[in-house]
Amino acid sequence: MAIHENQDQKSEARKAAEHHAKQLAQKKGRSLLKKGIKVGVKAIAKATATLVAALTKLLVSTLALVGLPTLIIVIGIVILLILLMLISSMLFGTGTDLEGEDQELYEYMVDQLNSTVDLNKTEQVRYRIPEELVASTIQVDALTDLGNDPRGLIQELSKELAPEFTYRKYNEYTESQTRRCRTRTNDDGSTRRSCSWSSTTRTDNYVDKLVHVNSWNGTSDIEYTGRVSDWKRNGNKRTRKKTYSISKYDRKEDFTKFDNILNARGYEYNDKSLLEGFYEDTVNMNGGSKRLGYIDWLDQQTGWFDGGYWDTSTGGYCEFKPIIDQASDEHGVEPELIAGIIQKESTFNPNAISHVGAMGLMQLMPATAEGLGVDNPFDPYQSVMGGTRYIADMLNQYNGDMVLALAAYNAGPGNVNKYGGVPPFAETQDYVATVPQYYEDFKSVSCDTPIVESGSGNFITPTSGSINSGYGMRSGSMHHGVDIPLAGRTHDVPIVAVADGTVRRSYYSDTYGHTVMIEHNIEGVIFESLYAHMTGRAVSEGQKVSQGQFLGNMGNTGRSTGPHLHFELHKDGHWNIKKSNSVNPLFYVPLECRAGARNCNQ
Structure with missing residues (x-):
């Protein structure tokens, strides 16, 4: 891109950023200023690192586009906006100091959320969707064009x-x-006089016990053990009763x-990080102490750090394997163990930052990094x-x-020595159980060996199975590819490159899921x-791949x-939005059609 074109883009982005931020601040400020005066000092004092971190990521990612002077202006506006929205989230999350339409909306929200559980059953109430979650989502929605229908959002969250x-x-x-x-x-x-007890008479009493819950933030399985009293x-007359009490509670x-x-x-x-920050600060400032854990879960599922997805499968390992092998040779540590630690620490994201400040692929704390040079x-x-x-x-x-060494890597050798073994910390216990599993997994990873032999034609089949939906019109719109379903198979079904080529894109899409595009x-x-909806990606952009x-x-x-x-x-060109x-693909790639498959004429 030419310099003057880049400057024009920055100028337009600067105007748009300033205008949008000012509009949002004015819109929120008018309705919250009076309420903000009451709690503003408290909000400032208790603003947490979660919101600051989310905001920092957002601003840093904007710097290259709009420039430092504009960023300074926008920072002031956005900080005020964030503070006002935080106050709003806190008030709306508890119904405090609301009036008029705000009070009506809060009461509507409470009614909708109450309807999702039976309030007469105490075991259900704990799984009710919290007001703070809905309030925080409404605040983040207010940053977009979606924010004009809070009742619709409340209905959707309550239902789904x-x-x-x-x-x-x-x-x-x-x-x-x-x-x-x-x-x-x-x-x-x-x-x-002689006495004896009569035969036993039993009166049945069948009671309903909660055994499984699928809630907004996870699943719970509950097991019971029966006990007969003395x-x-x-x-x-004498009696005894059999009762069942909870013996195991498994929460995922x-x-x-x-x-x-x-x-x-x-x-x-960044929107999701901001939402989590609103939620946690709203709960904490209202006297609670609860961590949402949504972003941690998201990072574990997708390897999504600092504003973008990162490949959590073998592609990251293959990309850094030359460095891992060199480190292995110099320090006498098996490369698979190094890879296992990296997988657990950062899922191969070199820019990862933990909530405690650990950094990089191997998540070194600042003092540790300095000591290691x-x-x-x-x-x-x-x-x-x-x-x-x-x-x-x-x-x-x-x-x-290995176990003690990993425990020391995670919790420090001081704690290992103090407890005479693996410390009783949940994180460390999980760490020493998970990394050895990764260590074994990486022993079977190959970075350059095709898993399917090349065929005699230009293309080979990308996976096993047959097409159930082909290329053509489907449900009133064009289906630009073919679908091959998992079809009841319970094992992993590999996807392979149909020909030699270069990976042009390896990314996560809201529509395609984990996706790879290869140019041939x-x-x-x-x-x-194009290969879509995969569980993960084993190749990275720019990588040369072989057929199979x-x-x-x-x-x-x-x-x-469904899995497919x-x-x-x-x-004659790349994938484009149109x-x-x-x-x-049937004209070029050896594929088979299932009986009755749509648009699948060979």
Whole structure:
């Protein structure tokens, strides 16, 4: 791009940024100024690092486009806007100091959320969608054109995030016996009295116990153990009861439903970070103490750091393998162990920053990095060399014991020595269990060996299975590719490159999910193949791939109705938004059609 064109773009972006930020500040400021005076000092005092971090990421990513002078202006406007929105979220999340339309909207929200559970059942109330979550989502929506229909958003969240409860009947019966006595006269005229308990009578009492919950932020499985009490006597009657109490509660965090709603509304990573910040600050400033954990979950699922997705599968490993191998040779640490640590620490994102300030591929803390001679923890070479040196020291200190060395890498050798083994920290316990699994997994990873032999033709089949939906009109719109479903298979189904080529794009799309696009030159003709909805991506942009090389596994990411591969082929050019270069893959690629498949005539 020419310099003057870049300056023109900056000028237009500067005007748009200033205008949009001022409009938002004015809009929110008018309705919140009076309320903000009441709680502004408190809000400033308690603003958390979550919001600051999210805002910082957003502003830094904008700097290159709008320039520093404009950024300084926008910073002031945005900080005021964020503060006002935080105050609004706090007030609306609790119904405090609301009046008029705001009070009506709050009452409407409470009614909708209450309707998602049976308030007479105490075990359900804890899974009710919190007001703070909805209030925070409304505030972030206000930053977009979607923010003009808060009632619609409340309805959508209430409907889509409503908890689902599964009950099972347990027989908490009561058993009873009656004491019967009789007096007998002996031959000598004396009497004796004998008593005995009657046979047991049981009265059944079937009660519903909650055994499974699918809620807005995860699933819960509850197990019960039955116990029969001792006999309890009352006069000539005694009873005992069987009761069931919770013996195991298994909670799994899962924000998939919530994340799908935000994706459908066009939320980017920074929007989601801002929402989490609003939620946590709203809860904390109202006397609570609760961490949402949504962004941590999102990072674990997708490797999405600092504003963009990062490949969490073997592609990251292959990209940094030369550095890993060099570090392995210099410090005597197996490369698979180095890779396992990186996978756990940063999912191969060299720009990753943790909530405690650890940085880079191997997540070095500032003091640790300095001690290891690492000047720039975000430099992949320095990070891997420094981190490998550190884990090598820990292995030497603990006589090659991998578990203790990993525990020291995570929690520090001081804690390992203090507790005489792996410290009882949940994070460290998980760390020493997970990294060895990654270590074993990376032993089977190959970065350059095709998993399918090349065929005699120009293209080979991208995966196993047959087409159930072909190229052509479908439900009133054009389907520019073919779909090959998982079709009941329970094992991983690999996706491979149909021909030699260069990866032009490897990214995550809200619609395509995990997607790879490869450019091929077939006898002077440019083709581009597209592979969508995979579980992850094993290649990175710019990478040369061979025909049959592994790209990922068949999945259900993005806007997908079930696990499948969506495959497209484009000729005489690349993929574009109009898909004007798309061709029917059946004319070029050896594919099979299922019986009854739509638009699939071979």
